[in-house]
Amino acid sequence: MVSEHSAVPARAQILVASNRGPVSYTLREDDTLDARRGGGGLVSGLSAIGSDADALWVCSALGPGDREAVRRGVGEPGVLMLAIDESVHSDAYNGIANSVLWFIHHLLYQTPLEPVFDEEFRRQWGSYESYNRSFAEALAERAGDGATVVVQDYHLALVPGMLRELRPDLQIGHFSHTPWAPVDYFRLLPDDIAQQLLRGLLGADRTCFLTQRWADAFADCCRDQLGDDALTGTHIGVHGLGADAEFLRERAHRPDVAERMATLREQIGPGRKTIVRVDRTELSKNIVRGLLAYRSLLHSRPEWRERVTHIAFAYPSRQDLAVYRDYTADVQRVADEINAEFGTADWTPVILHVKDDFARSLAAYRLADVALVNPIRDGMNLVAKEIPLVSDEGCALVLSREAGAYEELGDDAVPVNPYDITGTADALHRALTMPAGERLERTARLSAAATALPPHRWFLDQLEALRRLGEATDAGGDRGPGSGG
Ligand code: G6P
Secondary structure, eight states, rough: OSSOOOOOOOSSEEEOOOOOSSSEEEEEETEEEEEOOOOOHHHHHTTTTTTTTOOOEEEEOHHHHHHHHHHHHHTTEEEEEEEEOOOHIIIIIIIIIIIHHHHHHHTTTTTTTTOOOOOHHHHHHHHHHHHHHHHHHHHHHHHEEEEEEEEGGGGGGTEEEEEEEHHHTEEEEEOSSSOOOOHHHHSSSSHHHHHHHHHHHSSSSEEEESSHHHHHHHHHHHHHHOOOOTTTTTTEEEEEOHHHHHHHHHTTSHHHHHHHHHHHHHHTTTTTTEEEEEEEEGGGGGGHHHHHHHHHHHHHOOOGGTEEEEEEEEOOOOTTTTHHHHHHHHHHHHHHHHHHHHOOOTSSSSSEEOOOOOOHHHHHHHHEEEEEEEOSSSOOOSSHHHHHHHHHTTTEEEEETBBTTTTHHGSSSSOOOOHHHHHHHHHHHHHHHHHHHHHHHHHHHHHHHHHHSSSHHHHHHHHHHHHHHHHHHHHOOOOOSSOOO
């Protein structure tokens, strides 16, 4: 429901800041606004503190619908949308966050020719700074005395430092949902930029990561760039976000999912095994190499022809960027090539869908014999946690050792080096031939590990840790140093 005035508390005690907010607006033909609420860990995390809690989510207007909502003063309770200048936002989001920071943390550059840190980069960096400053100022204005603020991700890396200067009384947390780059790769950034980023994050009382591996990489970069004492004053936390079992299991058994299962079953054909992958079409997800590995499997082990179907859902992401559009076309091309080479009258080797459909994703989860999750690098990867949980007959999980989820699921997955095509083809074969009993046992352990830290607990743990730090400071304790906490 869209109300014509926003119910935003003047001063909040718990604040969340992220680029993408929990709601987005589109302008209908009749000139009214349609509000859609999104999902994800933060949304279900926040719901745990209750709707009457004194909470505020600060986010950015992203599209024309969002901007129009801000202009009309339309809003959702507890959400403050900032209409930052469109070109500033584009430089910060497309130029810096998605084309530089995302590339650094996921090791995506083709280094003989890129990155190029020139005047244009410096200009965009200026926009990134002012975008971050807008958030810091809005948070400073809306936070009550001693409030807790949790800032999300690489879009807002400078906010903790800026906010600390404006409001030393606040408890500030930062959460990185991505991996963190290893020292030598982080050093691709110009020194002053690298140091500014780290100092921005170190403005938080706690800076948090999804796995110990990314937390260690961050600490290594701090020591390398800023010296051994850099971490004094900031605690490093690790919170491995888990899947929301209750929500997923209920949602996956609704009629719209059953309908899509029937359609998929028809497309797959009787008696065939399924290899399922569901991703946003990110360069880091490694969808093309996944398809190449499947092709390699069909070449090297012809016994699988007509006996397996690869269901690949690759949903649109960041289509403003040419490199993402090109990658989407590559995915389509390789899938078409495989279908042309191996397809028969009643067998389509790859069923590729590129239009987002959550119910269909859940349908594919339920039908999965094998889940393929082979990212080049990934902060966590919740799909790896969700498929074993939802699959009707348990599934074998082929999992990249470079996904954050590997830290928790590695023991019961079939591991792969994401660059190794023949290795991945072998892993697919191993997964497809895993004995039913073993598959069920592994699925049970995978599901337990996947749900160890559900979203609401993940979020409450962070608030609790910040609150404890606040109490310790009030009692005369120091800020930092070190990890844990
Ligand atoms: C992925 C990453 C998050 C990031 C998000 C942004 O989900 O794991 O770390 O915040 O992408 O996506 P967007 O569509 O807003 O660029």
